[in-house]
Amino acid sequence: MLRSYLRLVLFTTGLLFGVQVPGFISDYSKRVEAHLIEAQQAIKGFNATAQQFFKGDVQALIQHYRSSEDPVFRQDANNIENLLTRTHALERQWLGLQGPWYARAWHVATKADPDIRRETYNGYTWQVLLAPDVIAWGIVCALLLALLIETLFVALAWVIHGGRRKPQIDRDWR
Template identity: 55%
Template sequence: MLRSYLRLVVFALGLLVGVQVPGFIEAYDRHVEARRLEAQEGLQGFRETARRFFSGDMAALVEHYRNSEDAVFQSDAQSIERLVERARILELEWRAMQGPWYARVWHLAFRADRSLIAEVWRSYHFQVLLSPAAIAWGLGCALVLAWLVELAGLLLFRLAGGRRHRSRRRRLA
């Protein structure tokens, strides 16, 4: 009986973890989009300068600042370069999050920017969504977790000599 309750607890835990997946994906997507728009806004003035004097080439603008005799411009070159790189990373992240659900999950699991994931995780609020996607994720995670725990328990039982006890019971019967 205790084993049945433990199975239910494992299943419920998997269900609760699984329903978080769509919420976290959505939170990550919103976070990346907001940061991307912020980065674009921050670069707007520099892009306008690059358009006017360097045919829109931001690298040429950064190089011009870097080669300037003025120490302030040289210092700003590094700042602008960081802004441009951040905007590029955010644009790539945003594009990756525009694909189908399985591509988004794969990207978040294996390719997403870890600093962005950490930012989202720190501000993420656990929630129980009842959308079809959340229910599907919840049931899928619950079944996989229950199956893995059951498999691990069976393996441990076999390693601990579970076979000998069965064969002894058969001999006694």
């Protein structure tokens, strides 16, 4: 009986952790989008200047700043390049989050920006959303956790008992 309750607790724990995955991915996506909008806003003026004087080539604007005699302009060339690099990195992050659910999950797990992922984790509040994909995540994670732990205990018992099965007691029920 206790074993059944422990299985239920294990399954419920897996379920509650599993339903957090879509919420975390959603929060991460929103943070990436907010950072991207901010970066695009910061580079907007330089893009306009590049459009006006360099046919839209921001790299030409950066080269122009670098070739200037003024040290302030030379330093600004590095700042503009940093803004441009950050904007491109955020655009790649945003594009990685536009695919199907499994691609988004894989992207957040393997290719997420570490700073934004940490920021998302630190600001994340646990939530239980009742949407079909969230419920599916919860059930799958619960089943996988339960299967993993159950397999671990069965394997451990098998090793402890030397690979032998418990002898079956023949009972005569007359």
